[in-house]
Amino acid sequence: MILSALYLQSQTFVDPTIRAAAAQSLILAALFVVLFLQSGAADLLYLAAITAGIRGVLIPVVMLYQVRRFKHSLRESGTGQRVPSLVIVGVILVIAGYALFKTALLPTLSNPSVSVPFVLVLLSFLLIVTRRNALTQMTGFLEEENAVLYAGALIAPSIPLLIEFAVVLDILGVVLVGVILSATRDVLRTLESPELEQLTG
């Protein structure tokens, strides 16, 4: 999971970023199946199906369709020089995040596996904040959603509404990529945020 997040961070082209986010969702779906086999909680199996179907396939397919509408391979402007340093920042964040988790959260949560989604949340914020392309920012949102649902399944697998949480987040994801992003592309003719700077003050 963390390697896939660092791979997302290292890409300058949009297509592989989307594919990496899809792969991460499929890995998470597999982890949910493993957790189901351990605990027997049927909710985890439904969660695996939703994760694989919506975040692993549907949303990435719609996003790749958005990329193809531009009729060329999309590369984020200005990422060439920034990406290597962002990967280094990402690695530092992984180490710092783990250290913070071990000192502050582990004594309370007493489950070291939660460090993985904790670090993933930090990496997803880094991706959203540092990237300019709306599609890449969207992969950051998918990564954050993966991380929080993973945390939920690890911390409190019996929590009610976990499936509902996932469904609402996925509906939001579909609205983001399917509707808002389409409108952005149609009206602004770009998905790069330097063009999205009309609003100031």
Added chain:
Amino acid sequence: MRVVDQTLLFVGLLAAPAAGAAVSLLPRDGVEFIASLASSVAAVVISLFIFGSGATGAFGPFYSDGLSRIMAITISSVFFTSVAYSSFYVKRIKEPLVRFRWYYSLLDLFAFTMLMATTVDDLGFVWIAIEATTVTSALLVALERERTSVEAAWRYTLIVSAGLVSSLLSVIFVYFSQGTLLISDLTGRQMGAGLLMPLAVGFALVGYGTKAGIAPMHSWLPDAHSEAPSPVSAMFSGILLPTSIYALVRTFNLLQGSASFEAMKNLLIGFGIFTALLAAIIMGHQRNYKRMLAYSSMENMGIILVGFALGGIGAIGAAVQIVAHAFAKSSAFYGAGNILVAFESKSMAKVQGVAARLKFSGHLFALSCLAVTGAPPFGVFVGEFMIVSQAVSVGNLALALLLAVVYTYGFIGLNRQSVRMIFGQSNPGPESGGEPSGPAPGTLPSSENWVSVAIPFANLVVALVIGVYMSPLLLQAAQWLGH
């Protein structure tokens, strides 16, 4: 009132906007407005019954106390006025992003999700409903299909969604710590000294705080408020932001009596006063009048958060301010909508001498600006006074002083700009070498009618009545506080 009756009232409260949303989509001209108006009237009537019943506790899947009753009536009322004002405003949008039947349907669903967030008995459903407000309102922000409005919609959806995922962690931590998400079970429970519940409040502050426009997570707010159509801006400012504050306060109040309560209280006060100060400073330097109103909303939310964190009479003041601000600010946004329709510009440099052209709207806008900045005897003044009184009574004089600075700076900043805009000299036309300030007199599109004037006027009257006669509200809020 019997439990089943109370439950039915809550079901009716949610069913009204849900039915309105469904009927609005029928392919018959005009049905969308009538359906939405009828559903909003029904929601107001039912919320009045719920308010009047005064029942407290769990009713099936719902939870009712003073705060939730105040929220329900405020949400229903602003929903009703926004639907009514839409009949004037939206038909002037030249190229809407979605058909009007979808606009009204989404408006109904937007109200449904906010009503659900403030009446359900389960913190998980509160989170789901607040997340759903983003889904239902995203397209409403981009309705005018301009570059800026589409950009604002993207920023709003992405920033708020990313923030709200943090508040899901808060819900998970509450469940892990307490084994339940039911507000009725959690209220009054001893939380112990662990780190989980303070962490839950911290994540709720980040998540719900993002949606409530608490700095530094507020960057979406001025964009979305200024670019959304005016009826939607009124709902965002008047009821969406308080709905998020409601969720945050619900989580925070679970800590009452625990060892970490004081630390988290100070954290919320810190974020609240920082937000109010930042907004008060920025507000007076805005060039776009809708953006200026957006910063005023941020200032009010910061003050309200401080009030709830202080507790006691400060929390009652915060509840009063929520209601008064909702009515006053929606009046200001409707007035801003009238000005925008007439002058076709949001720039204050191009909109001067409004009162000379829009006699009623100009004066209403100026009065609304006074009301939202806490001018006596409007309700916001009463709320702000109670909050600062609580700060003084608990001996936190530094906070009282900071609040006084916020009130003064915000009052001067916003009203100086609004007075200049409404009563200033109109710019000369291009023939005399000056910048044009909208269409020339006599050639204006129909920019005022009885609907566009009566609705902001009625809301302003309510904001005034709350300030002058507020005993029932006080009683309700006091009941919620358990006094």
